[in-house]
Amino acid sequence: MFNYLKLIICPFLTFSLSTVFFTDAPENWQLGFQDPATPIMEGIINLHHDLMYFICVIFIFVSWMLSRTLWHFEKTQNIVPSTLTHGTLIEIIWTITPACILLVIAIPSFSLLYAMDEIISPAITIKTLGHQWYWSYEYSDYLNEEGESIIYDSYMIPEEDLISGQLRLLEVDNRMIVPVNTHIRIIVSAADVLHSWAIPSLGIKCDAIPGRLNQTSMFVKREGVYYGQCSEICGINHGFMPIVVEAVKLPNYITWISNKLSE
Numbered sequence: 001m002f003n004y005l006k007l008i009i010c011p012f013l014t015f016s017l018s019t020v021f022f023t024d025a026p027e028n029w030q031l032g033f034q035d036p037a038t039p040i041m042e043g044i045i046n047l048h049h050d051l052m053y054f055i056c057v058i059f060i061f062v063s064w065m066l067s068r069t070l071w072h073f074e075k076t077q078n079i080v081p082s083t084l085t086h087g088t089l090i091e092i093i094w095t096i097t098p099a100c101i102l103l104v105i106a107i108p109s110f111s112l113l114y115a116m117d118e119i120i121s122p123a124i125t126i127k128t129l130g131h132q133w134y135w136s137y138e139y140s141d142y143l144n145e146e147g148e149s150i151i152y153d154s155y156m157i158p159e160e161d162l163i164s165g166q167l168r169l170l171e172v173d174n175r176m177i178v179p180v181n182t183h184i185r186i187i188v189s190a191a192d193v194l195h196s197w198a199i200p201s202l203g204i205k206c207d208a209i210p211g212r213l214n215q216t217s218m219f220v221k222r223e224g225v226y227y228g229q230c231s232e233i234c235g236i237n238h239g240f241m242p243i244v245v246e247a248v249k250l251p252n253y254i255t256w257i258s259n260k261l262s263e
Helices: 002-021 039-072 088-117 250-262
Strands: 124-131 134-143 149-154 176-179 184-190 195-199 204-208 214-218 224-230 242-248
Touching: 039 088, 124 176, 124 195, 124 204, 134 250, 149 250, 176 250, 184 195, 184 204, 195 242, 204 214, 242 250
Parallel strands: 124 184, 176 242
Antiparallel strands: 124 134, 134 149, 184 214, 195 204, 195 224, 224 242
Protein backbone atom coordinates (compact mmCIF):
# COMPACT_ATOMS: atom_id res chain seq x y z
CA MET A 1 0.00 0.00 0.00
CA PHE A 2 2.82 2.38 0.89
CA ASN A 3 4.65 1.70 -2.37
CA TYR A 4 1.42 2.31 -4.29
CA LEU A 5 0.93 5.70 -2.60
CA LYS A 6 4.58 6.55 -3.26
CA LEU A 7 4.12 5.89 -6.95
CA ILE A 8 1.18 8.29 -7.01
CA ILE A 9 2.51 11.05 -4.75
CA CYS A 10 6.14 11.28 -5.90
CA PRO A 11 5.42 12.33 -9.51
CA PHE A 12 2.91 14.87 -8.22
CA LEU A 13 5.43 16.35 -5.77
CA THR A 14 8.10 16.43 -8.47
CA PHE A 15 5.77 18.31 -10.80
CA SER A 16 4.70 20.71 -8.04
CA LEU A 17 8.26 21.50 -6.95
CA SER A 18 9.40 22.06 -10.52
CA THR A 19 6.46 24.40 -11.02
CA VAL A 20 7.26 26.37 -7.87
CA PHE A 21 11.05 26.62 -8.03
CA PHE A 22 12.29 26.13 -11.59
CA THR A 23 10.81 29.34 -12.99
CA ASP A 24 13.99 31.12 -14.15
CA ALA A 25 14.01 29.09 -17.36
CA PRO A 26 11.31 28.45 -19.96
CA GLU A 27 8.83 25.67 -19.23
CA ASN A 28 6.76 23.46 -21.48
CA TRP A 29 3.58 25.19 -22.68
CA GLN A 30 4.43 28.31 -20.70
CA LEU A 31 2.10 31.25 -21.39
CA GLY A 32 3.07 33.72 -18.68
CA PHE A 33 6.24 35.47 -17.57
CA GLN A 34 9.13 33.93 -15.72
CA ASP A 35 9.50 35.02 -12.10
CA PRO A 36 11.09 38.50 -11.97
CA ALA A 37 14.51 38.90 -10.36
CA THR A 38 15.09 42.62 -11.01
CA PRO A 39 13.03 45.77 -10.36
CA ILE A 40 12.86 46.36 -14.13
CA MET A 41 11.24 42.98 -14.76
CA GLU A 42 8.82 43.58 -11.91
CA GLY A 43 7.86 46.88 -13.58
CA ILE A 44 7.37 45.16 -16.95
CA ILE A 45 5.05 42.57 -15.43
CA ASN A 46 3.08 45.17 -13.48
CA LEU A 47 2.66 47.29 -16.62
CA HIS A 48 1.48 44.22 -18.52
CA HIS A 49 -1.13 43.47 -15.85
CA ASP A 50 -2.33 47.09 -15.86
CA LEU A 51 -2.65 47.10 -19.65
CA MET A 52 -4.53 43.80 -19.57
CA TYR A 53 -7.17 45.46 -17.36
CA PHE A 54 -7.80 48.12 -20.01
CA ILE A 55 -7.73 45.53 -22.79
CA CYS A 56 -10.31 43.34 -21.07
CA VAL A 57 -12.64 46.27 -20.34
CA ILE A 58 -12.39 47.58 -23.92
CA PHE A 59 -12.87 44.10 -25.38
CA ILE A 60 -15.99 43.45 -23.30
CA PHE A 61 -17.46 46.88 -24.11
CA VAL A 62 -16.80 46.62 -27.86
CA SER A 63 -18.16 43.06 -27.96
CA TRP A 64 -21.32 44.18 -26.14
CA MET A 65 -21.81 47.12 -28.53
CA LEU A 66 -21.24 44.91 -31.57
CA SER A 67 -23.70 42.27 -30.32
CA ARG A 68 -26.40 44.86 -29.61
CA THR A 69 -25.87 46.44 -33.02
CA LEU A 70 -26.14 43.11 -34.82
CA TRP A 71 -29.28 42.23 -32.85
CA HIS A 72 -31.20 45.50 -32.95
CA PHE A 73 -30.32 46.50 -36.51
CA GLU A 74 -30.91 43.10 -38.01
CA LYS A 75 -33.22 43.07 -41.06
CA THR A 76 -36.20 41.50 -39.27
CA GLN A 77 -35.89 43.87 -36.31
CA ASN A 78 -35.76 47.06 -38.40
CA ILE A 79 -37.67 46.79 -41.65
CA VAL A 80 -37.19 50.51 -42.29
CA PRO A 81 -33.44 51.27 -42.24
CA SER A 82 -32.09 54.12 -40.14
CA THR A 83 -31.10 57.31 -41.94
CA LEU A 84 -28.69 58.41 -39.19
CA THR A 85 -25.30 59.25 -40.69
CA HIS A 86 -23.37 60.83 -37.83
CA GLY A 87 -23.70 62.15 -34.29
CA THR A 88 -21.56 64.92 -32.84
CA LEU A 89 -21.87 63.76 -29.24
CA ILE A 90 -20.89 60.14 -29.85
CA GLU A 91 -17.96 61.20 -32.03
CA ILE A 92 -16.67 63.46 -29.26
CA ILE A 93 -17.03 60.62 -26.75
CA TRP A 94 -15.21 58.02 -28.83
CA THR A 95 -12.39 60.47 -29.52
CA ILE A 96 -11.84 61.84 -26.01
CA THR A 97 -12.22 58.50 -24.17
CA PRO A 98 -9.39 56.65 -26.03
CA ALA A 99 -7.19 59.74 -25.69
CA CYS A 100 -7.70 59.75 -21.92
CA ILE A 101 -6.96 56.02 -21.74
CA LEU A 102 -3.73 56.51 -23.70
CA LEU A 103 -2.67 59.32 -21.37
CA VAL A 104 -3.27 57.10 -18.33
CA ILE A 105 -1.22 54.31 -19.94
CA ALA A 106 1.57 56.69 -20.98
CA ILE A 107 2.50 57.71 -17.43
CA PRO A 108 3.71 54.28 -16.19
CA SER A 109 5.06 53.43 -19.67
CA PHE A 110 7.38 56.45 -19.84
CA SER A 111 8.41 55.93 -16.23
CA LEU A 112 9.43 52.34 -16.99
CA LEU A 113 11.26 53.33 -20.18
CA TYR A 114 13.23 55.95 -18.25
CA ALA A 115 14.14 53.41 -15.56
CA MET A 116 15.32 50.92 -18.19
CA ASP A 117 17.71 53.45 -19.75
CA GLU A 118 19.06 54.83 -16.48
CA ILE A 119 22.50 53.65 -15.32
CA ILE A 120 22.83 54.17 -11.55
CA SER A 121 26.50 54.45 -10.48
CA PRO A 122 27.50 50.90 -11.44
CA ALA A 123 29.80 49.08 -9.05
CA ILE A 124 30.76 46.52 -11.71
CA THR A 125 31.10 46.74 -15.49
CA ILE A 126 30.95 43.57 -17.59
CA LYS A 127 31.58 43.49 -21.32
CA THR A 128 29.58 41.00 -23.36
CA LEU A 129 30.69 40.11 -26.88
CA GLY A 130 28.61 38.00 -29.24
CA HIS A 131 30.25 35.59 -31.69
CA GLN A 132 29.05 32.98 -34.13
CA TRP A 133 27.96 31.10 -32.04
CA TYR A 134 28.99 31.72 -28.46
CA TRP A 135 29.39 34.57 -25.97
CA SER A 136 32.51 35.96 -24.34
CA TYR A 137 32.64 37.99 -21.14
CA GLU A 138 35.22 40.44 -19.82
CA TYR A 139 35.44 41.77 -16.25
CA SER A 140 37.67 44.76 -16.93
CA ASP A 141 37.43 46.12 -13.36
CA TYR A 142 39.80 43.43 -12.09
CA LEU A 143 43.41 42.93 -13.16
CA ASN A 144 45.89 40.22 -12.26
CA GLU A 145 49.61 40.71 -11.64
CA GLU A 146 50.28 40.78 -15.39
CA GLY A 147 47.71 43.55 -15.86
CA GLU A 148 45.25 41.24 -17.64
CA SER A 149 41.53 41.36 -17.00
CA ILE A 150 39.21 38.38 -16.61
CA ILE A 151 38.14 37.18 -20.07
CA TYR A 152 36.49 33.86 -20.92
CA ASP A 153 34.19 32.29 -23.49
CA SER A 154 30.83 30.68 -22.83
CA TYR A 155 29.77 27.79 -25.09
CA MET A 156 26.63 25.72 -25.01
CA ILE A 157 27.04 22.26 -23.47
CA PRO A 158 26.20 19.60 -26.10
CA GLU A 159 23.22 17.41 -25.33
CA GLU A 160 25.34 14.27 -24.98
CA ASP A 161 27.45 15.95 -22.26
CA LEU A 162 24.55 17.08 -20.07
CA ILE A 163 24.21 15.62 -16.59
CA SER A 164 20.99 14.91 -14.76
CA GLY A 165 19.03 18.09 -13.99
CA GLN A 166 20.66 20.28 -16.62
CA LEU A 167 18.51 21.93 -19.28
CA ARG A 168 18.82 21.02 -22.95
CA LEU A 169 20.06 23.83 -25.24
CA LEU A 170 20.32 26.20 -22.24
CA GLU A 171 23.37 25.11 -20.25
CA VAL A 172 26.83 26.59 -20.81
CA ASP A 173 30.31 25.60 -19.74
CA ASN A 174 31.12 29.02 -18.21
CA ARG A 175 28.38 31.11 -16.64
CA MET A 176 28.39 34.84 -16.08
CA ILE A 177 28.72 35.29 -12.31
CA VAL A 178 27.30 38.44 -10.70
CA PRO A 179 26.64 39.49 -7.09
CA VAL A 180 23.14 40.14 -5.80
CA ASN A 181 21.95 43.58 -4.67
CA THR A 182 24.63 45.32 -6.75
CA HIS A 183 24.25 47.80 -9.59
CA ILE A 184 25.89 46.26 -12.65
CA ARG A 185 26.49 47.79 -16.08
CA ILE A 186 26.51 45.46 -19.08
CA ILE A 187 28.25 46.66 -22.25
CA VAL A 188 27.11 44.63 -25.26
CA SER A 189 28.67 44.34 -28.70
CA ALA A 190 29.35 41.75 -31.40
CA ALA A 191 32.41 40.54 -33.25
CA ASP A 192 30.81 39.41 -36.50
CA VAL A 193 27.03 39.71 -37.10
CA LEU A 194 24.00 40.97 -35.18
CA HIS A 195 23.20 39.21 -31.92
CA SER A 196 20.95 40.03 -28.98
CA TRP A 197 21.72 39.38 -25.30
CA ALA A 198 18.40 38.54 -23.62
CA ILE A 199 17.46 37.10 -20.21
CA PRO A 200 13.68 37.15 -19.54
CA SER A 201 13.83 36.89 -15.73
CA LEU A 202 16.14 39.90 -15.57
CA GLY A 203 14.08 41.99 -18.00
CA ILE A 204 17.06 42.46 -20.33
CA LYS A 205 17.18 42.38 -24.12
CA CYS A 206 20.08 44.33 -25.59
CA ASP A 207 21.17 44.17 -29.23
CA ALA A 208 24.79 43.27 -29.95
CA ILE A 209 25.90 45.20 -33.04
CA PRO A 210 29.39 44.95 -34.59
CA GLY A 211 31.32 48.19 -34.22
CA ARG A 212 28.86 49.66 -31.70
CA LEU A 213 28.64 49.55 -27.90
CA ASN A 214 25.21 49.25 -26.32
CA GLN A 215 24.76 49.29 -22.59
CA THR A 216 22.15 48.16 -20.13
CA SER A 217 22.04 47.71 -16.37
CA MET A 218 20.74 45.18 -13.90
CA PHE A 219 20.20 44.90 -10.18
CA VAL A 220 19.53 41.27 -9.25
CA LYS A 221 17.52 40.99 -6.05
CA ARG A 222 17.84 37.29 -5.33
CA GLU A 223 20.27 34.44 -5.82
CA GLY A 224 19.60 32.07 -8.66
CA VAL A 225 20.51 30.86 -12.13
CA TYR A 226 18.86 32.77 -14.96
CA TYR A 227 18.67 31.45 -18.50
CA GLY A 228 18.42 33.33 -21.77
CA GLN A 229 19.22 32.96 -25.44
CA CYS A 230 20.40 35.00 -28.39
CA SER A 231 17.29 36.80 -29.63
CA GLU A 232 18.51 37.99 -33.02
CA ILE A 233 18.82 35.57 -35.93
CA CYS A 234 22.57 35.29 -36.48
CA GLY A 235 23.12 32.24 -38.63
CA ILE A 236 22.65 28.51 -38.76
CA ASN A 237 23.46 27.95 -35.07
CA HIS A 238 21.45 30.89 -33.77
CA GLY A 239 19.46 28.58 -31.48
CA PHE A 240 22.61 27.13 -29.94
CA MET A 241 24.15 30.10 -28.12
CA PRO A 242 22.39 30.27 -24.73
CA ILE A 243 23.09 32.73 -21.93
CA VAL A 244 23.36 31.76 -18.26
CA VAL A 245 23.71 34.32 -15.48
CA GLU A 246 24.31 33.08 -11.95
CA ALA A 247 23.65 35.53 -9.12
CA VAL A 248 25.50 34.75 -5.89
CA LYS A 249 26.18 36.44 -2.57
CA LEU A 250 28.96 39.02 -2.51
CA PRO A 251 31.49 36.86 -0.55
CA ASN A 252 31.02 34.03 -3.07
CA TYR A 253 31.47 36.49 -5.92
CA ILE A 254 34.71 37.81 -4.42
CA THR A 255 35.97 34.24 -4.05
CA TRP A 256 35.12 33.51 -7.69
CA ILE A 257 36.93 36.66 -8.83
CA SER A 258 40.01 35.71 -6.79
CA ASN A 259 40.07 32.24 -8.31
CA LYS A 260 39.74 33.65 -11.82
CA LEU A 261 42.58 36.12 -11.26
CA SER A 262 44.86 33.36 -9.98
CA GLU A 263 44.25 31.08 -12.97
